[in-house]
Amino acid sequence: MARYNELWLQPRVPEPAQNPFPDPKPRTRPSEADVFVCVDACFTQKRHKSQPDAPKTHPDTHFIPDELSAQMEEYVERVRGDQTSKRAKKATCEEVEDEDDHYAHPNLHVSEANLDVCEESFTAADERRTKSNTQQFDITAIMGLLCRHDRVLWLLNMRSTGEKQFGALLLVEELFQHLPEDMQVGLLYDIVCQLARSALKWGFLERYFPRLAFAVAVFHAFGHVWPCQLVFHPRYREGFGFTNGEGCERFWHSISHLIAHLRISGSHHRLYVLDAQIKHADETSLFKLAEWNHRRSLHSKAKRVEAEDELEDCDYAVSWLRKQWKAQVASQTKPVARMTQKSASEKAIASVLAQRQVVSVLKEKKAEIEANLLDAADRSNTDDTLLLASDLKKARAALGKAQTELKRKEGALGVDGRNKLNNKxxxxxxxxxxxxxxxxxxxxxxxxxxxxxxxxxxxxxxxxxxxxxxxxxxxxxxxxxxxxxxxxxxxxxxxxxxxxxxxxxxxxxxxxxxxxxxxxxxxxxxxxxxxxxxxxxxxxxxEEEEKEVPPWLGDESVRKGIRAMLVVDRANEEDRILEKERRSLRIWFAEEWSILELAIQHADSQAAAYFLHRRRRRLLALCTTWRKYLPDAEYANEIAWGPSDGEVARYMAQRATAARGRDDFEAFMGEPEKEAEEEEEDEVDFGWLDTLNTEEVDSDSDHSDVED
Known part of the structure; x- marks a missing residue:
């Protein structure tokens, strides 16, 4: 576990008038992210409250300690302060229609109204809604961070009734603790719009924000409103290729058979079983990485061919389609006008009309008091006269103040505003x-x-x-x-x-x-x-009549062309990402092989040499598997595999032949063969059994032919 930089544990109070997020440093590399990860929670992986079991920890555990989770939760609540409770009391969208819509943040081009609708659409986004009974369950869910190859990076036990954001923030923080300082990360999350809004509003992940690119997982994308999809859908934004973030769902499905067992198991036993299952899945998926890359390359190629055919059919220039796409995004992501939203002049006129009503009411009140005062004077009622005289003084003062305010508002209207106002x-x-x-x-x-x-x-x-x-x-x-x-x-x-x-x-x-x-x-x-x-x-x-319907909205062929153009863009990005991954696989294997060869030369014991020998055979198996799908001609001149062709050929021949006799470890170490007499004592030749079994099978088949 990496040693944490405790800056994120310190309270932060950003200045409201200053943007706390510096502009990201310019990059000379392509705009695609270096790694892609997905965050998701599974609320079927619960655990009943039970007696504690004996401590048992997996050596390669993927779980973040609960103590660190509690610290992050306390930190998030401390930064938010009382605003969380105020937001919980916020009215729904229908109850705040009179408020002006606006962008949630200058760096987040989704309006507050659309973000509120997305928050209501997903149960996971509502932290006040109960998903699990904390009286019955000690652990209510598991939240995981996986890479785009469906490999688990970290897991987090959740003990709350809902999917709170501190879990996702902690997983992302853990990821950046293990990455170089210049690495870009593409993050996919089912409610990423809410995570991005909180990060920009409260300063979470502030140090890493210039290196983060947010996108919504495709598995949940269509539950978001359309403006949110335009900003966060990986098919519509740059840099993600065909990354979809569905690996989390596949992982939850792969461990679904353990739900019944782990729900009643002890805490340590539960974590150990899950870590062991993940370890096995990682070992299996490692051999399939090259095949996965090859399959994704074929998928990208098929998508490109289909999209290029559609581009040719629409008969529009790509540069013009790109302008139409930018116009569509700008139009459909702008804040939506509220029902009662008015221009500044209309609001000023309404304010003057309302002030005139106030003056009219005060005049009527003043006239009523004056009439009552005359009546009291006629009746010679001294007490009423004094009381009404005091009220009349107050009414005149209020009327004078209201008339002064009316003149001020009328003077601020201007010529056009006064002309409209005078036409009652x-x-x-x-x-x-x-x-x-x-x-x-x-x-x-x-x-x-x-x-x-x-x-x-x-x-x-x-x-x-x-x-x-x-x-x-x-x-x-x-x-x-x-x-x-x-x-x-x-x-x-x-x-x-x-x-x-x-x-x-x-x-x-x-x-x-x-x-x-x-x-x-x-x-x-x-x-x-x-x-x-x-x-x-x-x-x-x-002069204010709206122009004709734009092509991106009214012309179906333009819309098809835009979709095809976006698919071609994503296919180009995917090819660059896959090419970078193939290079990384070759570099990783070459480094592993060279380090292993060096370790074998300096092995100080027979046991260590045997362990390294078994590791070497595993790498040979990995090499023979990867070479089927990674083209040698692509990096042959700059990145060598490591094993010679002869070693790979001998290993493949051994795999194709039934294993007999001794392990090849002694031959690998170069030890002399034992004497024949010693071999006869310790070794039994089972080859005659194979011959006997073959003869029996042949004789049985002959008899069957005769009987037939």
Whole structure:
């Protein structure tokens, strides 16, 4: 276990007006990450509370100590302070519609509203929702960090009722403790948008943030809203190739047969069994790394060929498609206009109108007090007169203060604002028109996102197997949960259109004003190019009319071309990543072989020499397996395998021949053969048994032929 730099344990209070994250240093290498890891939790790996068992620790344990986990949890809670409880009381998206939407952070191009929707879509994102009963279970889940080759790096026992972020933060911290300072990391997580928001807001992983690239695991990607997918989906962002982050799910499935046994086992026994299972899986997967790389290369090649054919069919230049893609991302990731969001001038006018109402009420109150004062004077009631005189003095002071505030607000309007304000017959119409326009823009953005995420889910579902149906159902339900909100917005927009039409009919609107057309709820989700939702007739001034529908939205061939272009980009990235991995495999094996040869020459005992000999045979087996899938011509001149061709040939011949006689260790050590007499005493030749068995089989077959 690496020795921790305890900077992350110190409380941090960043200055609110200063960005605490320095810009990353420029890199001369490609933009792809050097390593790719995935974080995920499995809530089926629980353990009942039981009596402690005898200590037993695996020599190559993958589990982070519980003491370190408790320290990270305390650190995260201390940094967040009371904000966690305040956020738990935050209203839902429907209850905060009057708030202006905005980006969560300048370095995170996803708005707060979309992040809140993603948080509600995933049970794992809600730390207040119970997944396990802590009264019954001592360990409620396992959270793991795996590389993109499905190999386990670290595991963490969870004892909370939900998937809290400190677990993911601790695993990432552990990873960076073992990496060089210039290595880039691609991190995939099912709720990575929430992790990135917390890291930017509270300063978690601050030292490593310039070296981190976030992406959502494909297994959970389609449960996110569309703007979040545009930013975090590995198919839409640069540097990830075809990395999907599904290794965690495969690992949980591989240890699913241990659930019943480990749920009632002791704590130390449970960890030892899991470590032993992981050790066996690592040994098996090591021999399959080259085959995995070859298989991914074939997959990338097939994807590229298919995408290049689509690019040729769409007949658009790649540079133009790239501009359209940038325009699409910029349009669909901007903060969505709220229902009641108004321009600055409209807000100022509304404030003046409200202040006029205040002045009017104060004038009526002052007139009422004056009338009561005259009546008290006529009745010669001294007590009432004195009391009313005091009230009248206060009312006049309040009225004077309100009138001063009104003059200040009217003076801040400007010429255009005062012209609109003075036309009292149009005030209600203008307010309704602004509200209808904000409603329509928000409805349009939500419909766009809904259409694109539906298309992405449908394309993915065609390639899904039967085991992925639960995932598809989950993501489809997450998308359906957003439909009632769109329907509600459509109903409110149509009601506002009716009110605008009533204002025009009552002649309380400007001349030549026309009512905006309503949107038919029956065709709301079809989104044809000529639908009413794209037209702002009657809602904006002529100079503010929206331009025609952009090609990335209205032209299906352009959208297909953009998708094909992105696939080609990911295929190119994947080829570079795989080429780098093949080189790393060759370099690793060459170093292992050279170090092993040096260790064999300096072995100081027969036992150590035998152990190194067995290690050498294992590396020979690994070499013969890898050479089938790693082309020798690619690095033959710069990176030699290590074993000679003769050694590899002899080992392959021994593997193809039945093992007989003594182990080849003595021949390897160069010891002389023993005398024949000594061999006869200790050694029995079983070759005649093979001959006898063969003769018996042949005789049986002959008899069977005769009988037939």
């Amino acid at each position: 017959t149009q005030a209600k119409f203008l307010e309704l028109r602004v509200s209808a326009l904000a409603l329509k823009k928000r409805l349009r953005d939500l419909l766009r996102a809904h259409k694109f995420e539906r298309e992405a889910l449908e394309r993915n579902s065609r390639r899904q197997q039967g085991s992925d149906r639960n995932l598809r159902d989950h993501t489809l339900n997450a998308i359906k949960l957003r439909r009632p909100k769109i329907v509600k917005l459509n109903r409110q927009y149509n009601e506002t259109c009716d009110k605008i039409a009533a204002e025009i009919k009552s002649k309380r609107a400007p001349r030549r004003a026309i009512p905006p057309p309503k949107i038919d709820p029956k065709i709301l989700f079809q989104l044809d190019i000529a639908d009413t939702v794209w037209q702002d007739i009657g809602l904006e001034d002529p």
